[in-house]
Amino acid sequence: MSVVGGSVEALQVAHEVLDRWQALGLRGALLARDLGTGEELGFAVDRPFPLASVVKLPQVLVVEDHIARGELDGARQVRLDVDSRTPGPTGVARFRHPASVAVDDLAYLATAFSDNAASDALFALVPPEEVTSRLHAWGYEDIVVRHPMRALYDAVARWSDNDMRLALRMAAAATTSGGGHTLPVLDVSSGNVGTARALVALLADVWTDAVSVPVATARVRELLGTPLLRFRLGAELVSDTVSVRSKTGTFLHTRHEVGVVETSTGDRIAIAALTESSVPAEVQPEVDRAIGRAARLAVEVLRA
Amino acid sequence: MRLRAFVAVAEEGSFTGAAAATTTPQPVLSRRVASLERELGGPVFDREPRGVRLTTLGQAVLPHARDVVVRTDHLLDVARAQVLSDVRAALPVHADPQALARLRQRLRGRGVSLALHEDAPAAREEALARGVVQLALLPVAPDRAQVRVRLGGASLPARLRGRRLHLEQLRPSEDEPGDPPRLLIQDEDDVPHVRDLLTQHAHAAGLAADHVVTGLPLAEAWTAVHERGDVLVCAEVEAARQGLPFRHLALDVVRGYRLRVAPEHPGAVIVGDDRAAVLALLADAVGGEVAEVAA
Numbered sequence: 001m002s003v004v005g006g007s008v009e010a011l012q013v014a015h016e017v018l019d020r021w022q023a024l025g026l027r028g029a030l031l032a033r034d035l036g037t038g039e040e041l042g043f044a045v046d047r048p049f050p051l052a053s054v055v056k057l058p059q060v061l062v063v064e065d066h067i068a069r070g071e072l073d074g075a076r077q078v079r080l081d082v083d084s085r086t087p088g089p090t091g092v093a094r095f096r097h098p099a100s101v102a103v104d105d106l107a108y109l110a111t112a113f114s115d116n117a118a119s120d121a122l123f124a125l126v127p128p129e130e131v132t133s134r135l136h137a138w139g140y141e142d143i144v145v146r147h148p149m150r151a152l153y154d155a156v157a158r159w160s161d162n163d164m165r166l167a168l169r170m171a172a173a174a175t176t177s178g179g180g181h182t183l184p185v186l187d188v189s190s191g192n193v194g195t196a197r198a199l200v201a202l203l204a205d206v207w208t209d210a211v212s213v214p215v216a217t218a219r220v221r222e223l224l225g226t227p228l229l230r231f232r233l234g235a236e237l238v239s240d241t242v243s244v245r246s247k248t249g250t251f252l253h254t255r256h257e258v259g260v261v262e263t264s265t266g267d268r269i270a271i272a273a274l275t276e277s278s279v280p281a282e283v284q285p286e287v288d289r290a291i292g293r294a295a296r297l298a299v300e301v302l303r304a
Numbered sequence: 305m306r307l308r309a310f311v312a313v314a315e316e317g318s319f320t321g322a323a324a325a326t327t328t329p330q331p332v333l334s335r336r337v338a339s340l341e342r343e344l345g346g347p348v349f350d351r352e353p354r355g356v357r358l359t360t361l362g363q364a365v366l367p368h369a370r371d372v373v374v375r376t377d378h379l380l381d382v383a384r385a386q387v388l389s390d391v392r393a394a395l396p397v398h399a400d401p402q403a404l405a406r407l408r409q410r411l412r413g414r415g416v417s418l419a420l421h422e423d424a425p426a427a428r429e430e431a432l433a434r435g436v437v438q439l440a441l442l443p444v445a446p447d448r449a450q451v452r453v454r455l456g457g458a459s460l461p462a463r464l465r466g467r468r469l470h471l472e473q474l475r476p477s478e479d480e481p482g483d484p485p486r487l488l489i490q491d492e493d494d495v496p497h498v499r500d501l502l503t504q505h506a507h508a509a510g511l512a513a514d515h516v517v518t519g520l521p522l523a524e525a526w527t528a529v530h531e532r533g534d535v536l537v538c539a540e541v542e543a544a545r546q547g548l549p550f551r552h553l554a555l556d557v558v559r560g561y562r563l564r565v566a567p568e569h570p571g572a573v574i575v576g577d578d579r580a581a582v583l584a585l586l587a588d589a590v591g592g593e594v595a596e597v598a599a
Contacts, residue, residue: 239510
């Protein structure tokens with residue numbers, strides 16, 4: 001396992017987090033970078049992980065880029081029918097009646113509520129291949145978007161006859177063998193994947209307006225501030241003086257969160273925490289807490 | 305002098321005895337008493353062969369003459385103490401003895417002997433006002449300070465992480481067993497520009513109200529640091545003396561001091577004339593720097 005750290009203390013903390021995650025049965029990657037100094041700490045930063053809902057971060061960046069360049073109309077109404085839309089636990093995905101939502105607002109629903117139906121409505125307008133090609137044009141070679149959110153649910157249905165518990169057990173068990181995965185959407189060669197390094201690079205560029213156009217990056221930063229629940233990165237951090245803007249990803253045994261921690265003293269620290277659990281449970285508070293702990297340690301070591 | 309001669313002759317009962325007791329030649333005593341009698345308008349003694357006896361006038365003025373003599377003696381004592389005796393200084397409890405030794409040596413070279421008193425800020429101010437001390441280092445807001453001491457936190461090695469101390473670090477964590485660390489504020493910092501600033505920021509950082517503690521005796525505070533990993537707000541020199549790691553607070557919190565001397569005390573005036581050097585040595589003693597401020 002390659003551990004990254006710019007100081008003795010940073011290396012110590014990276015090892016501390018890695019040990020803790022391994023004790024919890026987590027296979028994971030962590031990268032934290034101070035956007036002011038460029039100093040980093042983490043481990044497994046180049047290992048690809050299936051992104052789950054974290055894919056909505058690069059997706060929304062590309063969508064906002066299209067809107068800012070006039071290639072897509074943010075006010076355009078998109079009709080979401082009950083039968084044809086993508087399922088999911090939140091947002092429009094739970095609506096009982098047909099709805100019409102503007103593109104701008106779909107982007108909001110996709111980030112604030114991690115709304116799968118909203119996300120797939122956007123993928124219908126800006127397909128996964130288009131997202132990937134623009135990401136690669138910007139230099140994020142290690143983020144690959146191959147399918148809409150619906151594919152995750154379709155795969156579970158095919159794989160385990162729509163039994164999420166069974167799928168969860170199988171997904172968790174398959175982790176230990178490493179490498180590929182029997183569930184294609186969880187396989188790094190056929191699913192939506194990204195590395196901690198690429199995601200942190202993308203966050204850093206969004207925060208410094210080094211990608212797309214400033215109108216689009218400002219909108220992405222704004223959207224990342226809207227999520228209703230913060231139970232991972234911010235668990236031990238948020239207060240009146242520290243805020244977190246981020247996107248989570250939760251699917252079967254994966255638990256991710258990527259975002260930027262901002263402090264009242266002007267520090268900005270981008271963090272990507274990507275994990276796969278070997279414990280077959282849908283709610284894993286210990287994992288959420290371990291991610292929160294990692295973020296706190298990283299911020300304490302890196303901030304000025 | 306005339307009153308003193310009068311009282312001496314009255315007490316001894318004769319000019320001869322008074323001359324011996326006061327080691328003043330008898331003719332001098334006689335002249336002084338005669339001068340007094342002229343001013344009072346009549347004799348104070350009946351001169352007799354075996355000595356003197358107070359007249360009615362003499363009996364009437366003797367108690368008052370005694371009173372004036374005693375008061376004059378007291379006044380002279382005070383004046384003598386002012387000229388000869390030491391300057392007492394009220395300083396923060398953590399002032400470094402080595403720097404104070406240099407300060408004392410410098411003042412001795414200028415004829416002032418320095419005695420040291422340690423007190424909390426409010427007590428120092430009061431001691432100066434009451435004349436118990438003639439020199440005091442008093443807390444003031446940093447922008448008015450002549451000496452500035454940047455504050456940080458001292459704690460156990462495992463507790464202090466990163467470059468500077470951010471109060472967010474003191475938040476409880478479920479991964480760290482035991483009581484979460486408290487922020488301890490010593491009496492020296494129980495002043496608004498330190499205590500209130502820290503408290504406000506601690507609340508903004510999400511610390512519980514009872515995790516900021518003011519008013520512990522200093523020994524108790526250092527013990528809590530060793531015992532439960534509390535973080536004590538202090539100057540870097542204080543932490544070094546305890547052999548504990550120190551981090552500056554990210555928040556700009558400063559102990560500000562002004563040197564105040566008793567205006568009429570001659571020794572204190574000498575100290576005041578040497579203010580720049582005295583300030584530099586005092587800054588050394590408290591682990592701070594001299595700040596140039598408008599008088």
